[in-house]
Amino acid sequence: MRLLIKDITVIPMTGPEEIIKNGAIAVEDGRIVYVGPAEEAPSDFRPNRVLRGSNFVALPGLVNAHTHAAMTLFRGYADDLPLKRWLEEAIWPLEAKLKGEDVYWGTLLACAEMLLGGTTTFADMYFFMDEVAEAVDKSGIRASLARGLIGILPGADKALKESEEFVRRWHGKANGRITCMLGPHAPYTCPPAYLEEVVRLAEELQVGIHIHVSETAHEVEEIRRQYGCSPVEMLEKAGVFRVPVLAAHGVHLSPRDMEILAQYKAAVVHNPESNMKLASGIAPVTELLAAGVTVALGTDGAASNNNLDMWEEMRAAALLAKVSRNDPEALPAYQALEMATLGGAKALGLADQIGTLEVGKRADIVLVDLARAHLQPPHDPISHLVYAARASDVDTVIVDGRIVVEGGRLITLDLGEIMARSCSAARRLVGKPLHRSLL
Numbered sequence: 001m002r003l004l005i006k007d008i009t010v011i012p013m014t015g016p017e018e019i020i021k022n023g024a025i026a027v028e029d030g031r032i033v034y035v036g037p038a039e040e041a042p043s044d045f046r047p048n049r050v051l052r053g054s055n056f057v058a059l060p061g062l063v064n065a066h067t068h069a070a071m072t073l074f075r076g077y078a079d080d081l082p083l084k085r086w087l088e089e090a091i092w093p094l095e096a097k098l099k100g101e102d103v104y105w106g107t108l109l110a111c112a113e114m115l116l117g118g119t120t121t122f123a124d125m126y127f128f129m130d131e132v133a134e135a136v137d138k139s140g141i142r143a144s145l146a147r148g149l150i151g152i153l154p155g156a157d158k159a160l161k162e163s164e165e166f167v168r169r170w171h172g173k174a175n176g177r178i179t180c181m182l183g184p185h186a187p188y189t190c191p192p193a194y195l196e197e198v199v200r201l202a203e204e205l206q207v208g209i210h211i212h213v214s215e216t217a218h219e220v221e222e223i224r225r226q227y228g229c230s231p232v233e234m235l236e237k238a239g240v241f242r243v244p245v246l247a248a249h250g251v252h253l254s255p256r257d258m259e260i261l262a263q264y265k266a267a268v269v270h271n272p273e274s275n276m277k278l279a280s281g282i283a284p285v286t287e288l289l290a291a292g293v294t295v296a297l298g299t300d301g302a303a304s305n306n307n308l309d310m311w312e313e314m315r316a317a318a319l320l321a322k323v324s325r326n327d328p329e330a331l332p333a334y335q336a337l338e339m340a341t342l343g344g345a346k347a348l349g350l351a352d353q354i355g356t357l358e359v360g361k362r363a364d365i366v367l368v369d370l371a372r373a374h375l376q377p378p379h380d381p382i383s384h385l386v387y388a389a390r391a392s393d394v395d396t397v398i399v400d401g402r403i404v405v406e407g408g409r410l411i412t413l414d415l416g417e418i419m420a421r422s423c424s425a426a427r428r429l430v431g432k433p434l435h436r437s438l439l
C-alpha cells in the first residue's frame, strides 16, 4: 500500500517552529517515506491512494498512555466518589463479575471511541488481556498491554504466571502493533515482596512495568504508615526502577520522588480529568518536566473521566497547569500536544517507531479538519488543536499505514454491533435494565 497525503498543513512534532504549510506525507508498507513541502515530494512515488485537503492538519496519532479500556462498560455507573470508595464500593464488586467476552466488547467500544478521536496508541492495564489483545488486533489500533496484578489477593502468583504467558504470546504481535508490559496495580495493592517478583519477571521478559503511583494523599499517608517512606521510594527499594516504568498519576510527589523518577528515566502519565473528577489533586507537571521526567497524557478509564478524549485531556492539562501555578505561561499549547504525542511514545518505549511524523517511523497519522465554525479563523493550528478542537473534528486516522477512520467513520469496525454488544454486557453486569439508548 502506497499512500500520499498532500496539500495539507503538517505538524510533525519535531519542534515548535516546524510547521509545514502545503506539505505532503508519503507512506509505503506502513512507514513514512517522505515528509516535507508538497512541491518537493518524490516525483517517482506512485501512490495507490491520495488524500488531500487544504483544510486538513496532519499530526502524529495521539497516545493515550494510561487507561483501562474495557471500563467503558462502567461509564456513568459510579460518579462523584473519591478513589477509595469508588474502587471498593462500586467498581471492584462489578469487576468481580466480568467475563472475557465483556472485556472484549468493552475494549472494542474503547478502541472505536479512541480511533474516532484520533488516538492511535493506548496503554492498558486490565483483566482478560487475551480478549483485549484480540480487540486491539481486530480494530487496527496500536497498544501496550499489561495484565493487572493485585498482589494482596489470593491467586496473585497465578496471575503473575498468566502475565508471563500473555507477554510470551502477544509481545510484538499484530505486525508489532501490540507490545506488552507487566501491570502491578499500585503500591497499596502490591507489597514489596510481590513487586520484587514482578521486577524479576520483567527483567527476564525484557518488558517495562505499568503501575499507578502516588495518586491520592491517602495512598501516600498509607504507604508512609506501612513502610516509612513515599510510594516512589517504596518502589525504588523494591527495585522496580531497574526496568522501564510507566507511572500513572504521580499527583502527590515530593521533590525527592521527582529526583528518583528523573534519575531512573521513569515516565509519569498525567491524567488531569480523572484526577479532577475523583478529586485526587493536581499533578506537578511543570516541576516534573523541569526535573527532566518524561510526562505523557492519559484519560484513565472511562468510568472516572468519563470519556477517552485526548483533546479534552490536552486542554485540561494546559489549563490546570496555568491555574494551579497562577501562571498563564505554564504548559503552553505545544508542550501539551507534545505530551499527547512524543511524550506518550517515549513513555511507552516506542519513540523510535511513533510520536512524530518523520521518515522511517511507522505511519500513525491523524488528519484534523479545521473547516469548522469553532476553529475559525485559523490563526494558529497548534493553538486550535489544544484549546479549541474536539474529537469529532478528526476526519482521517491512519495506523501503521492503514486507513482506519475516513470521513469521520470507522472502516475497521462495525460500530452498531459494538454498541449493542457492549450495552448488553453492561446490562448483565449491573443486573438491571439500562436507560434506553439511541440504538
Ligand SMILES: CSC[C@H]1O[C@@H](n2cnc3c(O)ncnc32)[C@H](O)[C@@H]1O
Pocket: 068, 083, 087, 091, 092, 095, 125, 126, 127, 147, 148, 149, 150, 185, 186, 212, 215, 274, 300, 301, 304
Ligand atoms: C488490576 S487492573 C486495573 C485496576 O485498576 C482499577 N482502576 C481504575 N482506575 C483507577 C485509578 O484511577 N486508580 C487506581 N485503580 C484504578 C481498575 O478498576 C482495575 O481494577
Ligand SMILES: [Zn+2]
Pocket: 066, 067, 068, 212, 248, 300, 301
Ligand atoms: Zn488507572
